[in-house]
Amino acid sequence: MSAPAAPTTTRTYSYLGPAGTFTEAALAQVPEAVGQNWRSVNNVGEALDDVVSGRSDAAMIAIENSVEGGVSVAQDALANIPGIQIIGEYLVSVNFVLVARPGTRIEDVRVINAHPVAYAQCHLWLDATLPNHEHIPASSNVAAASTLFEGSLADAAVAPPNITKHYDVELLAENLGDNPNAVTRFVLVSRTVVVSEPTGSDKTSLIVELPEDEAGSLLSLLEQFSTRGVNLSLIQSRPIGDALGRYRFVIDADGHIRDERVADALLGVKRFSPSVIFLGSYPRADKAVITHKTRYSNEVFADARDWLRGIVSGETASSD
Numbered sequence: 501m502s503a504p505a506a507p508t509t510t511r512t513y514s515y516l517g518p519a520g521t522f523t524e525a526a527l528a529q530v531p532e533a534v535g536q537n538w539r540s541v542n543n544v545g546e547a548l549d550d551v552v553s554g555r556s557d558a559a560m561i562a563i564e565n566s567v568e569g570g571v572s573v574a575q576d577a578l579a580n581i582p583g584i585q586i587i588g589e590y591l592v593s594v595n596f597v598l599v600a601r602p603g604t605r606i607e608d609v610r611v612i613n614a615h616p617v618a619y620a621q622c623h624l625w626l627d628a629t630l631p632n633h634e635h636i637p638a639s640s641n642v643a644a645a646s647t648l649f650e651g652s653l654a655d656a657a658v659a660p661p662n663i664t665k666h667y668d669v670e671l672l673a674e675n676l677g678d679n680p681n682a683v684t685r686f687v688l689v690s691r692t693v694v695v696s697e698p699t700g701s702d703k704t705s706l707i708v709e710l711p712e713d714e715a716g717s718l719l720s721l722l723e724q725f726s727t728r729g730v731n732l733s734l735i736q737s738r739p740i741g742d743a744l745g746r747y748r749f750v751i752d753a754d755g756h757i758r759d760e761r762v763a764d765a766l767l768g769v770k771r772f773s774p775s776v777i778f779l780g781s782y783p784r785a786d787k788a789v790i791t792h793k794t795r796y797s798n799e800v801f802a803d804a805r806d807w808l809r810g811i812v813s814g815e816t817a818s819s820d
């Protein structure tokens with residue numbers, strides 16, 4: 501008789517819905533998520549709350565757009581909600597169409613429903629084509645279109661090109677995006693986990709505060725990375741919110757916290773920063789291999805530590 505199959509537990513993934521959003525397209529890139537339970541939510545806060553409360557095992561959230569920059573609502577939520585870690589990164593090309601209830605003519609469109617990040621990426625086209633339009637913010641690109649059938653005041657919606665597969669809408673215009681190469685970067689977050697092994701193509705995300713009123717503290721922060729040969733792909737200030745002029749820095753560094761040079765840089769940051777949030781070390785979506793000078797390799801850091809240990813223990817001559 502064959503052994504009974506091991507019980508499998510279904511995992512739940514939260515994403516900004518409804519079905520058809522770019523966030524759903526990002527989640528479709530996660531092999532482990534395929535065939536699992538996908539929970540559609542209305543905003544980033546709800547997605548993160550699902551993870552923290554245990555309702556979901558992980559959540560996919562948009563974090564940066566190549567045209568609009570950092571998604572501030574996501575960056576601020578990650579700064580304020582403890583116990584969350586980024587475990588993966590995914591890229592989705594984004595483009596937009598204008599849709600309406602069947603029978604609508606483009607010249608009749610005045611009020612447009614659109615997600616704020618999507619609206620910002622289409623404003624050149626919208627300003628040129630519909631100069632008198634009014635914008636109503638939507639919770640997602642697909643919600644913008646779906647609410648056209650639920651008594652929305654909007655005449656049209658900015659939506660992803662695949663919207664016609666999900667709703668019986670009239671396509672009024674295509675390729676609305678101001679930049680045809682626009683890409684949104686998404687991250688998969690879970691509750692805090694043991695950090696994965698480095699892959700050689702990793703990214704480490706942090707949120708750092710600086711000591712108050714200390715001249716040159718931003719330079720000191722940057723030096724922690726530059727003196728260890730660690731490149732930064734993102735450094736963005738976000739208001740802490742408690743007083744004017746108080747900012748925290750959202751940072752993406754090339755490399756993994758298990759890389760000696762990244763760990764050493766983080767220790768340097770921790771020594772002078774009043775708050776360092778480690779958001780995770782995870783494989784990069786672009787698969788770019790991180791290169792560095794030999795003097796920043798793990799072995800060189802280990803040799804230097806052995807040398808110091810030898811001196812302190814009296815085993816090594818100080819010139820070895």
Ligand SMILES: O=C(O)C(=O)C[C@]1(C(=O)O)C=C[C@@H](O)C=C1
Pocket residue numbers: 516520521522523524562565571594615617618639640641642660684
């Ligand atoms: O996932 C979607 O389709 C969304 O509506 C969200 C979102 C975002 O949150 O930034 C995702 C990608 C686009 O750049 C614009 C909007």
